[in-house]
Amino acid sequence: MSETLTKSAARNIFFGGTVFFFVIFVGLVAHSVTKANAIAAANPVTPSVAAGKHIWERHACIDCHTLLGEGAYFAPELGNVWVRFGGLESPDGARDALKAWIKNQPTGIAGRRQMPHFNINESELDQLVDFLKWTSEIDTQKWPPQVSG
Ligand code: HEC
Known part of the structure; x- marks a missing residue:
């Protein structure tokens, strides 16, 4: 050999x-x-975005929702909820609508899954919305494919 x-x-x-x-x-x-x-x-993490993330974690929104696909599949995907609520066309309108949504839970509509009421004050709601807006601006290469989540 x-x-x-x-x-x-x-x-x-x-x-x-x-x-x-x-x-x-x-x-x-x-x-x-x-x-x-x-x-x-x-897409800088401002102090408000960071505070919003803490509020998101404190209230365990992920126990029902997904954020960019991670989390529980009981409630809608929220990674693009800012876009779904029209944030690209009307940022002020989307902010108000998101805050109003969170403040007005549960809806009590029969046959729909319910979201609990959270006692979140105005400034915390703004921070939470800043976090959701920031999340929607992450380059996810167009994921989720549909605005519906
Ligand atoms: C116990 C489960 C649960 C938890 C916890 C929860 N949610 Fe929800 N959420 C829901 C359900 C169910 C819906 C859909 C209700 C409907 O469409 O009538 C919803 C819908 C939403 C929507 C509207 C989504 C859309 O596209 O219409 C937003 C915004 C939202 N939740 C934000 C939050 C935030 C922020 C938190 C944490 C502070 C949170 N949720 C915690 C169950 C939950």
């Missing part, structure tokens, strides 16, 4: 491969960081 792969050739392949893929790895990390920074700069 002839020895085609010498010890030194095997060592060169090992070290060469390690260096090659390490360089690719560093390049991919640099790409991710640059892209993440650009995304963060385009």
